Amino acid sequence: MTHAVHESALLHATCEARYVHDLALRDPTALHAWPVQSTHAHAHVKGLDASRALQMPGVRAVLTGADVPGAQQIGPVRHDEPLFPSEVCYHGQPVCWVIADTEAEARAAASQVQVAYEPLPALLTIEAAIAADSFLTQPQTIETGRPDEEMAASAHRLSGELRVGGQEHFYLEMQCAYVHRDAAGGLHVHSSTQHPTETQITVAHVLGVPAHEVICEALRMGGAFGGKETQASSFAAIAALGCLVTGRAVVVRLDRRRDFAITGKRHPFLARYEVGFESDGRLRALRVELFSNGGYSLDLSAAIMNRALFHIDNCYRIEHLRARGRVARTHLPSNTAMRGFGGSQAMVIVEEIVDRVARTLGLPVEQVRERNFYGPGDRTHYGQEVRDADRIGRIWRELMTSSRFTERRRDLAAWNARSRDTKRGLAITPVKFGISFTTTYLNQAGASVLVYRDGSVQVNHGGTEMGQGLHTKVRVVAARALGVLPQSVRLMPTRTDKVPNTSATAASSGSDLNGEAVRRACVELRERLAPVAGQLLGCAPGEVTFADGRVSGAGKLVAFVEVVERAFLQRLPLFAMGFYATPGIHYDAQRGRGEPFRYFAYGAAVAEVEVDGFTGHYRLLAIDILHDVGDSLAPLIDRGQIEGGFLQGMGWLTCEEVVFGPDGALRSRGASTYKLPGIGECPERFVVNTLGRASEAGAVFGSKATGEPPLMLAISVREALRDAVAAFGGIGPVALGCPATPEAVYWAIQERTRPGSGA
Ligand code: MTE
Numbered sequence: 131m132t133h134a135v136h137e138s139a140l141l142h143a144t145c146e147a148r149y150v151h152d153l154a155l156r157d158p159t160a161l162h163a164w165p166v167q168s169t170h171a172h173a174h175v176k177g178l179d180a181s182r183a184l185q186m187p188g189v190r191a192v193l194t195g196a197d198v199p200g201a202q203q204i205g206p207v208r209h210d211e212p213l214f215p216s217e218v219c220y221h222g223q224p225v226c227w228v229i230a231d232t233e234a235e236a237r238a239a240a241s242q243v244q245v246a247y248e249p250l251p252a253l254l255t256i257e258a259a260i261a262a263d264s265f266l267t268q269p270q271t272i273e274t275g276r277p278d279e280e281m282a283a284s285a286h287r288l289s290g291e292l293r294v295g296g297q298e299h300f301y302l303e304m305q306c307a308y309v310h311r312d313a314a315g316g317l318h319v320h321s322s323t324q325h326p327t328e329t330q331i332t333v334a335h336v337l338g339v340p341a342h343e344v345i346c347e348a349l350r351m352g353g354a355f356g357g358k359e360t361q362a363s364s365f366a367a368i369a370a371l372g373c374l375v376t377g378r379a380v381v382v383r384l385d386r387r388r389d390f391a392i393t394g395k396r397h398p399f400l401a402r403y404e405v406g407f408e409s410d411g412r413l414r415a416l417r418v419e420l421f422s423n424g425g426y427s428l429d430l431s432a433a434i435m436n437r438a439l440f441h442i443d444n445c446y447r448i449e450h451l452r453a454r455g456r457v458a459r460t461h462l463p464s465n466t467a468m469r470g471f472g473g474s475q476a477m478v479i480v481e482e483i484v485d486r487v488a489r490t491l492g493l494p495v496e497q498v499r500e501r502n503f504y505g506p507g508d509r510t511h512y513g514q515e516v517r518d519a520d521r522i523g524r525i526w527r528e529l530m531t532s533s534r535f536t537e538r539r540r541d542l543a544a545w546n547a548r549s550r551d552t553k554r555g556l557a558i559t560p561v562k563f564g565i566s567f568t569t570t571y572l573n574q575a576g577a578s579v580l581v582y583r584d585g586s587v588q589v590n591h592g593g594t595e596m597g598q599g600l601h602t603k604v605r606v607v608a609a610r611a612l613g614v615l616p617q618s619v620r621l622m623p624t625r626t627d628k629v630p631n632t633s634a635t636a637a638s639s640g641s642d643l644n645g646e647a648v649r650r651a652c653v654e655l656r657e658r659l660a661p662v663a664g665q666l667l668g669c670a671p672g673e674v675t676f677a678d679g680r681v682s683g684a685g686k687l688v689a690f691v692e693v694v695e696r697a698f699l700q701r702l703p704l705f706a707m708g709f710y711a712t713p714g715i716h717y718d719a720q721r722g723r724g725e726p727f728r729y730f731a732y733g734a735a736v737a738e739v740e741v742d743g744f745t746g747h748y749r750l751l752a753i754d755i756l757h758d759v760g761d762s763l764a765p766l767i768d769r770g771q772i773e774g775g776f777l778q779g780m781g782w783l784t785c786e787e788v789v790f791g792p793d794g795a796l797r798s799r800g801a802s803t804y805k806l807p808g809i810g811e812c813p814e815r816f817v818v819n820t821l822g823r824a825s826e827a828g829a830v831f832g833s834k835a836t837g838e839p840p841l842m843l844a845i846s847v848r849e850a851l852r853d854a855v856a857a858f859g860g861i862g863p864v865a866l867g868c869p870a871t872p873e874a875v876y877w878a879i880q881e882r883t884r885p886g887s888g889a
């Protein structure tokens with residue numbers, strides 16, 4: 131069987147793939163918007179004078195709150211984001227927007243808008259917010275066992291603190307929206323959004339019109355990574371408002387600097403923990419307090435903290451555990467979803483804890499990790515059974531063997547003994563990631579499948595394509611379920627007038643949810659066609675099989691199109707809607723108990739690094755990955771997701787650093803000041819394998835979600851760097867910053883080798 135190639139691969143490679151801005155550029159009548167941005171992190175807006183800007187060439191309007199016919203406040207969960215703020219809450223926040231004939235004219239005029247501010251004190255860090263009692267949420271807690279008693283009874287205890295950095299999504303295509311009135315007078319919104327329904331609803335609220343007046347279409351995105359789950363909607367609302375005010379089509383497109391400064395990022399976290407453990411390395415009790423930096427508004431921060439609390443165990447059984455989390459409110463852009471969605475931060479924290487336990491005891495870290503793995507029948511701290519816990523051990527052992535871990539550990543020790551100024555480090559880390567939206571009701575999807583008389587097929591579903599290959603996977607599902615060739619299936623641009631009330635394409639569940647909705651629609655069609663085929667073939671409907679565009683039964687064969695034509699003449703409907711709601715999941719947030727996930731995705735990675743003791747500079751020598759993708763729908767897509775997710779995680783944990791100045795202005799605002807992993811940082815040897823015999827009963831055609839889980843494989847790189855730092859001397863735990871930039875690695879080595887250091 132040939133594996134499905136990304137349905138837009140050729141278009142990507144030839145630059146023919148169109149994005150929202152390309153659509154807008156084909157419309158010469160479209161106007162362009164540019165924001166006037168706050169020059170303070172926190173201030174009252176005392177006055178706004180647009181008279182000079184309105185005199186500038188090409189200017190059509192300056193949008194302010196006075197133009198809004200509907201809701202002034204937006205926000206996905208809590209409506210706490212004013213489109214036109216009278217109190218600015220972060221540096222760079224849009225205060226108003228200029229609409230002009232060209233982007234250059236809008237930009238020039240924006241600089242002429244006079245805004246008077248009365249500055250107010252600003253909180254920028256989690257620590258400052260804690261001191262000021264500034265929070266966006268009440269604390270959430272998940273507790274199991276008797277953490278206090280068992281902590282006291284543990285043979286060993288240690289406590290610590292870890293700060294985990296944020297991360298910019300750095301999608302290649304910036305936030306963009308293009309809105310025009312369609313021929314029927316409705317608003318047609320083209321948006322680079324992961325959540326067309328929320329974008330539709332936000333536009334409708336701001337304009338004060340019913341949802342049916344607004345169509346949101348999402349052709350494709352040039353990357354999203356969670357950054358367009360909620361945060362695309364405000365830009366669509368501005369474009370729609372501009373369209374309402376001027377009567378013309380309006381485009382909003384941010385440049386890199388503005389996108390970086392205006393939109394939220396991955397949440398930085400602060401963890402304070404105490405762990406109790408036994409002399410063999412077994413974890414007995416854990417108390418951990420998590421704080422995230424939510425920025426100025428709630429956005430998805432509560433759900434992100436929730437997912438963090440769900441992942442503080444990673445693969446480890448900790449029978450007595452209390453995890454508490456609270457979101458700090460600061461004067462920064464509102465932090466949002468990003469690949470891993472809080473689970474990633476929590477997993478970094480628990481891997482640090484396990485490493486400290488092992489090094490405190492002087493035991494090999496990989497042994498302590500393995501010793502604490504969940505086994506069959508175990509339940510997590512929120513009460514969900516880890517049904518296929520044996521996969522953790524299976525992946526671990528297979529990867530240990532295939533990566534030759536033990537021999538390499540020995541070779542590496544010998545190498546380090548010979549090398550004084552350069553040291554190598556090796557680590558293996560596991561991943562367990564819960565699949566489903568933790569907000570149960572979001573786990574639903576719809577689809578519509580249309581069969582034309584010539585046998586060609588159009589598929590609509592509620593998911594969006596952001597490069598992750600969702601359309602490719604759904605096409606495989608449709609072709610298989612209908613028994614036609616993939617090339618006769620066309621995936622249509624996602625539109626809210628085709629499938630309504632959709633969830634965001636997020637939580638890695640795009641193909642699980644939309645794929646299953648499409649499969650069900652196809653099964654309904656096939657069941658309708660089977661009796662017709664039975665007549666043609668002379669057999670019972672139950673004996674008919676559909677495969678590869680042919681329909682067979684009773685030893686005979688007809689083309690799919692013949693069956694379709696016959697069904698049409700018999701006046702049967704050749705279209706079907708499909709719907710799927712993930713069964714069996716539930717969660718009671720009050721009790722902190724339930725089964726929030728349909729299943730877990732598993733994987734493990736081995737990283738080997740080489741560190742220069744003089745500079746902290748390092749090289750990634752080799753990566754070995756074994757990841758569980760179930761029965762892959764599209765192995766090439768899944769490989770891309772594993773490699774890409776790993777590298778994005780590596781960037782987060784080793785080189786990307788979001789830096790704000792003391793005034794709250796973003797200092798790292800482009801690729802020149804924000805170090806992304808480049809080809810030079812890619813591992814010299816990069817081995818990616820997928821787990822065999824891994825069919826997932828709970829998902830479409832036995833497949834498994836692969837969008838987010840591989841990102842956490844990169845924790846292995848941070849732990850390998852720690853291992854290398856340890857090799858420079860000293861004993862006991864190694865303190866290492868996160869991200870482990872070369873600078874952080876340098877200071878870790880200094881700390882470790884400082885004469886008289888406790889280590
Ligand atoms: N892959 C690419 N190329 N671009 C993206 O924006 N987003 C990631 C992941 N992989 C992303 C990606 C995130 S955050 C999620 S939740 C999933 O894809 C969403 O798509 P899926 O549910 O279809 O896997």
Ligand code: HPA
Nearest residue numbers: 433471567568569636637
């Ligand atoms: N993951 C991603 N996005 C979400 C989630 C989740 O668990 N819940 C709400 N939005």
Ligand code: MOS
Nearest residue numbers: 356468469636637
């Ligand atoms: Mo992904 S962070 O769930 O969009």
